[in-house]
Amino acid sequence: MMELFGVRKKPVSHYATQFLQPLAWGFVRLSVKFSRPISILTLLRMQADMLHLAILHRQENVFSLVKKMDSFLWEWKAAPKHEQGHNVLHLTAELVISSQVSGAALQMQRELQWFTAVERYVHPSLQEQRNEDGKTPREVFTKQHEGLVEKGEKWMKDTASSCSVVAALIITVVFAAAFTVPGGNKEDGKPIFAQSKAFIVFAVSDAIALFSSISSVLMFLAILTSRYSEDDFLESLPRKLMVGLVTLFVSIASIMVAFGATFYIALSNPWNRIIIPIASGGCVPVMLFAWLQFPLLAEIFSSTY
Template identity: 65%
Template structure:
């Protein structure tokens, strides 16, 4: 009986060694590159593959996912309940790079465009890992006696400066357009189509086109003013690290939406004015002019909508899991 148990144990050790020799390199390389299909298949064959580690730096599955920002691998670990607090480095007294220090290191990313969005992505990764690991890791210092926040600040100092420059340049460009729209629609409000009668009342006061003009002009003025205020808030922001997480992207989203709405309202006011002047004798010109009026609105939407969508989903629907129970 004892011989049978001994032989079974030897067979188990041999199988583990064979699995390690077979799956070690493909498993960790797939984790590094974000090939979740290979990682899943190997974990299905050998669940304890998550314990595989490189000898030189002691990095394993989670380390690869965090260091190379592979969110799909991170989700696999979360779904399989491989909790980060069970990993090496939970000792408070031990000065070594833990998972949070790895999350604090700057990683090159091609998943987002622009320094500001990359900084937002880095913060999302840091917050996700911070909320997921054992609390004892959050105060641990590394071999250079630096806390995780100090590592993050030092690594991302240049990226913060680049993100600030990108945000200010973008906000300044949009604010010029918004200020120009304010000037146009404010002037148009006092240049009433069709002039006024002797009592100072607009001649086309009760025409539908005139009502459309007034409403569109007012909406254009208010929305362009709101967009200028949003862009001004971006220009005068403190630009701390955490501002890139939600505050600055949210202001940019609101400013872009308000700017688009102001452009559309301005063109609607322009179309209503033309209709007021031309519908009696030149009504055949109304349709082509209105179509031309839609051209700048459509062009703005085509050029700026992808950026707006990217910022919106990156801010409000991040693909990185942020809580253990998510």
């Protein structure tokens, strides 16, 4: 709660500044009370400054508040130019590093989301306006984010390369396991334990591991061969990375289930007491992968959707 009392010796704009400053910190639930009426021009200026502060400080709540306001909406969308001939879209094109986002790729995605949101909100004429350097907002955005695009590309490629190696190893193992079934084969070539429930679990989990690991490799290959344009960081690359990580997790979980089923088939009679503890050990790699990669997956999902 903040009250602003008008004093004759100071203009209303002085208190408007006090009102706008908390908005840069993300505080939007403010109650403003003036002891004397203010002009429409002053109120319009305050509302336009709210939009600029929300963009410069990347405050989603304040920006949403401005979008919900109906008064003087057309004037906001046709906001005047500022220093160096920048309009509000030029201000959005400036690089603003946020501590709330980890990783260059996600930072680039956040910057694109802001630029796209403001671009849709402002008057279409602002998209083609040029500043004193003769650059449009999109050109300013490209220039400001060149280094971030390079860092994001490197992070994406390193992550995809590491994960694709793991997925390729899983493909090799499960493909070989499909032709060396546990317990061996009969003279007619059929598996000895074909009617066993454990064998069915092995066959299904081995097939799931093979299909999911191949899908994971294809997703990571798509990341490695991407053009890495600016717009790719908005949805295309994050979505491919999410699919790749999820399918890799499924393949790891499936191959551990296949291992447990194989262990049960091979040692069910003489090692009954230790089968369950040893087979349960297969949960450790799955839980470890989930513990290490789930925060990254959750952050990508929340930032994309």
